[in-house]
Amino acid sequence: MALVLAPETPLPTWLTALDAQIERSPSFFDNRPVVLDLAGLPREQPDIEGLMGQLETRGIRVIGTEGAHPSWRGVETWGRPLPSGGRATREVTPPDETAHRVAAPEPASAEPSGLLVDHPIRSGQSVVFEKGDVTVVGSVASGAEVIAGGSVHIYGALRGRAIAGFAGNPRARIFCRRLDAELLAIDGVYQTADDMDASLRGRAVQAWLEGEAMRITALD
DSSP, X not given: OOEEEOOOSSHXXXXXXXXXXXXXXXXXXXXXXXXXXXXXXXXXXXXXXXXXXXXXXXXXXXXXXXXXXXXXXXXXXXXXXXXXXXXXXOOOOOOOTTSOOEEOOOOSSSOOSEEEEOSOBOTTOEEEETTSEEEESSOBOTTOEEEESSOEEEEEEEOSEEEEOTXXXXXXXXXXXXXXXXXXXXXXXXXXXXXXXXXXXXXXXXXXXXXXXXXXXXXX
């Protein structure tokens, strides 16, 4: 359920098409987690590390990979492989810049350590706050996302995506009143809807990291 890029050969042609999409929508990849689906590349692909670098220079943050061949070097340093059993990937076409986006307000004086959103987050909207926690007094719809440098607190149903510790904070946590999420992530460790314990669906939960594994437990 994460945003997916699926490179195709010849790579120069694919990168040219990607540049055209970025030109049409310059901020589409800003602060968005991206999964790189490498299954479409041939096994003998010579320069996977070069491809990773090309994406990085375009400001694309890859936090996970799938479909990589074990013989390719460097892939494991560029985002953890997604857990098995996740949803099948699907291509995403960047929208025009008219797409809805909820941005953190400019601070009046001292920079805030948290962002409070006192309304539901609708499908297609993103709330991004890399400097601390995000608290949503309401629900997060399917297709919406909340991205925080710290922890994420949802006082409603979480049906979309919640991404905590985005700036590199393994101690961040995710709390929600009702778990129906498409994806949870903390510091690059992911669980998709298919990976979550079915007994936790519809319940108040918290999620945190224990080493390299994500733990999710009920709050009630």
